Amino acid sequence: MKTLVIVAHPDYKQSGTQQFLLHQALQMQDSQVTWHLLDNEKSLDVEAEQQLLREHQRIIFQFPLYWYSLPANLRQWQDDVLTRGFAYGTNAVLAGKEFGIVVSLGEPLNEYQAGGREHYTISELLKPLQAMANKLQWQYLKPLVISQFEYMTDSQRLALVTNYQQYLTLNDTSFAGQQQWFIKQLTTRIKHADTEIKKAQLTTIRDQIQDNFDELAELRWTVELIRDEEE
């Protein structure tokens, strides 16, 4: 599965969040992720943008929430690129994609609820994008919300790296899907390991994680069988 991350930020180079995310996305070996920054200086090449959409299966909008909405360049991108006859309407070619949102907030996430300072939930505020996905017949993925990046602790940032990488590349968000994602990541890292010791170490780790995965699946299967017999 190929993922396109469309990044919109008025002051991209000064954004700690965006620099962090870019760095983490670039670290992923063998991943099929395209990082696409909307250039604030250049005018849009609509055909090139449309070609990018055709070539990718999962489309991500990544942006800071600006006045409860998209930054202006991404809003303009929608008007210019998602045209009738291409994105929707007769002969449209974009149906069936997955659509994700990576949104960063300057306020704490728990203020985005009834009674909080921001009053409305993120789900409510992102409704226009959900409507867009509906119109384009794209499957809307649960957004990844990054709140107050600059105040995150080291362990929160470590968790964010994994959450973000999974958001770009994971198909199945269940625990089974997560286990398979880590097994695949380990296999890639074994391939790229720079020493034999590291390779052996990672291989034994992968084998143990795989054994646990298999044993857990078998146990669940047996338990389900007995449950069914009892009921």
Next chain:
Amino acid sequence: MEEQAWLITILQDLLATSIKLEERAFYQGLIDLANEQIKRLDQSSGELDGRIWNPSRWG
């Protein structure tokens, strides 16, 4: 359970000796995943024992 203890120990060593943030994140993620696997293995085998040990079906 010895192999599980070994798994966590080796992952903790890798986490402690890694410098790159991305690698540390990966090992931290693996530790969390392995701990969740161990917890679920324990719970599922407990449930299996409980369901097999069913006096109402003796007879």
